Amino acid sequence: MADALQSIKQRFGIIGSDPGLNRAIERAIQVGPTDISVLVTGESGVGKEAIPKIIHSLSQRKHNNYIAVNCGAIPEGTIDSELFGHEKGAFTGASTTRKGYFEVADGGTIFLDEVGELPLHTQVRLLRVLETGEFMKVGSSEVQKTDVRIVAATNVNVLDAVGKGKFREDLYYRLNTVEITLPPLRKRKEDIALLYRKFAVDFAEKYHRPVVRLTPEAQRVLENYAWPGNIRQLRNFTEEISVVETDTEVDHHEILKFLPTHSIIAVKNQASPDGVSSAEFNTEREILYKFLFDMKKDLNDLRALTMELLSKNSSEVVEENRDLVKRIFSTDNMPPSDSLLHYEEQSIEPIPQYSDIEDYEYEDIDENESLSLQDNEMELIEKALEKHNGRRKDAAKDLGISERTLYRKIKQYEL
Numbered sequence: 001m002a003d004a005l006q007s008i009k010q011r012f013g014i015i016g017s018d019p020g021l022n023r024a025i026e027r028a029i030q031v032g033p034t035d036i037s038v039l040v041t042g043e044s045g046v047g048k049e050a051i052p053k054i055i056h057s058l059s060q061r062k063h064n065n066y067i068a069v070n071c072g073a074i075p076e077g078t079i080d081s082e083l084f085g086h087e088k089g090a091f092t093g094a095s096t097t098r099k100g101y102f103e104v105a106d107g108g109t110i111f112l113d114e115v116g117e118l119p120l121h122t123q124v125r126l127l128r129v130l131e132t133g134e135f136m137k138v139g140s141s142e143v144q145k146t147d148v149r150i151v152a153a154t155n156v157n158v159l160d161a162v163g164k165g166k167f168r169e170d171l172y173y174r175l176n177t178v179e180i181t182l183p184p185l186r187k188r189k190e191d192i193a194l195l196y197r198k199f200a201v202d203f204a205e206k207y208h209r210p211v212v213r214l215t216p217e218a219q220r221v222l223e224n225y226a227w228p229g230n231i232r233q234l235r236n237f238t239e240e241i242s243v244v245e246t247d248t249e250v251d252h253h254e255i256l257k258f259l260p261t262h263s264i265i266a267v268k269n270q271a272s273p274d275g276v277s278s279a280e281f282n283t284e285r286e287i288l289y290k291f292l293f294d295m296k297k298d299l300n301d302l303r304a305l306t307m308e309l310l311s312k313n314s315s316e317v318v319e320e321n322r323d324l325v326k327r328i329f330s331t332d333n334m335p336p337s338d339s340l341l342h343y344e345e346q347s348i349e350p351i352p353q354y355s356d357i358e359d360y361e362y363e364d365i366d367e368n369e370s371l372s373l374q375d376n377e378m379e380l381i382e383k384a385l386e387k388h389n390g391r392r393k394d395a396a397k398d399l400g401i402s403e404r405t406l407y408r409k410i411k412q413y414e415l
Contacts, residue, residue, distance in 0.1 A: 004029055011057075012050050015198050020183035024051065027180050032058025039115075040153040042182035042396065045232035051180055052111040052151035057088030061149060064108035067101050072114035079122050081138050090139025102135055106146045115175065116161055123168045126150075127197040130174045149173065185227040185234060194221050194372045195231065199238035210351045212241055217252040223260060383410060 086101030161167035384395035
């Protein structure tokens with residue numbers, strides 16, 4: 001299998017040794033000689049179009065037609081005509097009879113890219129082809145037969161589309177006899193440098209320019225970048241840098257100039273040793289702080305409610321549960337039941353406000369820490385008001401508090 005895998009990679013120009021990529025190619029090699037339907041899944045730009053070519057080349061149909069159809073690029077009004085053909089006069093502009101892709105690909109393989117974009121009425125026709133091999137041209141009542149192997153690909157979650165009623169469930173299971181998934185480029189970190197060098201050499205030859213090389217730091221930047229457009233984006237990035245860059249070697253500072261700003265956070269916030277970026281860590285920490293303070297507020301509210309309930313009932317309840325009440329209110333000096341309301345006022349601690357604490361050790365917050373929290377809260381409120389040009393409603397929404405609470409805090413801090 002290893003020799004066959006390497007041979008296929010060389011034949012189709014596939015670069016990389018990622019285990020996920022290798023598994024996808026190995027599965028394509030295994031199903032190639034059969035006639036079963038295959039569904040190729042993966043994000044846009046990962047190179048899904050290579051899999052049906054591999055499958056066709058290894059099948060008994062390799063000497064017959066191979067047709068690739070981008071279902072998302074054909075208007076809904078003409079998709080049936082493109083796939084199944086039409087008769088003369090079937091619609092305005094149909095001046096001649098035309099063969100569809102399924103008729104032309106008879107005996108061969110048809111690749112339906114972006115199959116999730118097919119309209120529902122076309123999905124019904126496609127299901128019939130898969131089940132019986134029969135179809136009818138647009139404007140015709142004559143049933144025709146075709147012997148076509150179908151390989152489909154999609155970058156959307158088809159099961160979600162099924163749940164939303166945008167894709168037929170029976171068609172999904174007919175197409176998905178075997179599923180082959182290609183990993184995104186961000187999960188193929190070791191292949192990124194190899195792909196860049198291959199593209200850089202190709203574009204250097206195309207544009208008669210020297211090959212632009214990367215410093216080790218620049219390579220690490222590329223490896224930590226998110227690559228939302230996957231291999232297609234890396235290829236376009238390499239072409240741009242090959243044409244625009246005047247130096248034969250670029251460092252990580254220059255590389256950042258060529259990367260889209262909407263994903264630059266993936267580069268600037270380098271991953272921590274446990275694999276979590278600093279940006280993700282800060283966000284999770286802030287959520288944890290807010291959760292802890294909200295939980296403490298709920299606990300204080302519960303204590304207050306408990307005190308009120310106890311004060312309204314007989315003293316026997318307090319006496320029977322004296323140890324429990326002592327433990328809840330953290331004191332060795334239990335007051336008599338007739339002074340519980342006074343005890344409530346003394347026992348409930350003020351609730352610290354949520355803010356970004358740099359060194360939090362899950363302990364009770366002392367006075368200095370409370371002041372720090374207050375200062376940070378003032379800063380958060382000021383930033384929120386500045387961000388929304390003084391609009392309190394939007395600022396309160398950002399801070400996760402009510403507009404009334406925000407107004408009270410503004411008055412409290414004299415902002």
